[in-house]
Amino acid sequence: xxxxxxxxxxxxxxxxxxxxxxxxxxxxxxxxxxxxxxxxxxxxxxxxxxxxxxxxxxxxxxxxxxxxxxxxxxxxxxxxxxxxxxxxxxxxxxxxxxxxxxxxxxxxxxxxxxxxxxxxxxxxxxxxxxxxxxxxxxxxxxxxxxxxxxxx
Amino acid sequence: xxxxxxxxxxxxxxxxxxxxxxxxxxxxxxxxxxxxxxxxxxxxxxxxxxxxxxxxxxxxxxxxxxxxxxxxxxxxxxxxxxxxxxxxxxxxxxxxxxxxxxxxxxxxxxxxxxxxxxxxxxxxxxxxxxxxxxxxxxxxxxxxxxxxxxxxxxxxxxxxxxxxxxxxxxxxxxxxxxxxxxxxxxxxxxxxxxxxxxxxxxxxxxxxxxxxxxxxxxxxxxxxxxxxxxxxxxxxxxxxxxxxxxxxxxxxxxxxxxxxxxxxxxxxxxxxxxxxxxxxxxxxxxxxxx
Numbered sequence: 001x002x003x004x005x006x007x008x009x010x011x012x013x014x015x016x017x018x019x020x021x022x023x024x025x026x027x028x029x030x031x032x033x034x035x036x037x038x039x040x041x042x043x044x045x046x047x048x049x050x051x052x053x054x055x056x057x058x059x060x061x062x063x064x065x066x067x068x069x070x071x072x073x074x075x076x077x078x079x080x081x082x083x084x085x086x087x088x089x090x091x092x093x094x095x096x097x098x099x100x101x102x103x104x105x106x107x108x109x110x111x112x113x114x115x116x117x118x119x120x121x122x123x124x125x126x127x128x129x130x131x132x133x134x135x136x137x138x139x140x141x142x143x144x145x146x147x148x149x150x151x152x
Numbered sequence: 153x154x155x156x157x158x159x160x161x162x163x164x165x166x167x168x169x170x171x172x173x174x175x176x177x178x179x180x181x182x183x184x185x186x187x188x189x190x191x192x193x194x195x196x197x198x199x200x201x202x203x204x205x206x207x208x209x210x211x212x213x214x215x216x217x218x219x220x221x222x223x224x225x226x227x228x229x230x231x232x233x234x235x236x237x238x239x240x241x242x243x244x245x246x247x248x249x250x251x252x253x254x255x256x257x258x259x260x261x262x263x264x265x266x267x268x269x270x271x272x273x274x275x276x277x278x279x280x281x282x283x284x285x286x287x288x289x290x291x292x293x294x295x296x297x298x299x300x301x302x303x304x305x306x307x308x309x310x311x312x313x314x315x316x317x318x319x320x321x322x323x324x325x326x327x328x329x330x331x332x333x334x335x336x337x338x339x340x341x342x343x344x345x346x347x348x349x350x351x352x353x354x355x356x357x358x359x360x361x362x363x364x365x366x367x368x369x370x371x372x373x374x375x376x377x378x379x380x381x382x383x384x385x386x387x388x389x390x391x392x393x394x395x396x397x398x399x400x401x402x403x404x405x406x407x408x409x410x411x412x413x414x415x416x417x418x419x420x421x422x423x424x425x426x427x428x429x430x431x432x433x434x435x436x437x438x439x440x441x442x
Binding site for chain 1 (some may be wrong): 180184187188189190191192193196198199200202203206207208210348351352353354355356359
């Protein structure tokens, strides 16, 4: 496991959820689950984050916000949709203002369904996301080498 | 003696980041245990730095990285000067210069979060600077010279004479280590109302430089703590290291047991401490003619 996967800092954004999944995300920080064991820090700054946790469905109002947070994050980065609303829109799917899941706006790497998603499932999803983060880091490193003109 | 000075300078430049990293790792584990958590691995700060160096390069403007680099450079020079037994006054001024350059880097972005963080850090600098100067003045009056070597080779332990100044210095250490209740400028923990203070606009390599700078700074400040217990013998050094460790652990305890306070409280309390303990101790030194 590389250093990137050992130190994933996450940013959490609540789309338009009922707050159930957000409470579960915060529960991961408590002594019972303690995600800092994996070096995970809950940061409020997209520029410092490697993992983007989205809860709740995407609507017309928050789509630009999600897009902006995603664009402010530096490569390599992964997006995890937490809860069924972020995965597909859930019960709000047919609402007049709801666009659907997070993948309508930005590419999603891991889906964690559930209503609300349990902390164990969220941690499992993040750990799965770390494998993808590792692959992306390798890709970024390769592209950097190409730019510098170092033979592969 | 010249080669010992040069060797200790090189030792500081190489060993300070390693010790600082270990200190930060221990800090996070102790904090976690105080909150009944398991906590991250011991080498977590090192993994964080390696990760930050691997991130995509990005900077809000072209001068920011330069300012942060200069800040790091001055911090390294300051620490090297201190551990080579140089002039304490110069050390304190260069420490301030390093902190100011970091804030200039924060101000160079147009982000309102970075501005608020940097302004709060300026208030904090205003709070701790008097006590820092009184520390140096106290050591000067005690040893009869501004050199670190004057104190070390004096043969007397400064602590019994400068006990007030020592307490005042450990008080401002809470501000310098960026611990609660005075972590207004930025914080290492998941306190989010400020996002990340003046660190907001630093990312990737720049943030890695800021972290390494913080490691150097911590070791330098603990060097000041140890200086109060040196009397030229080996026991002085051993006692100094033990006191450094206990001071740091008590800072972690304070960090975990206090909420963040307003900048007015920080300013008033730090100035009160500087006036009462700093000037009081210096007055006693003059009165007793030490």
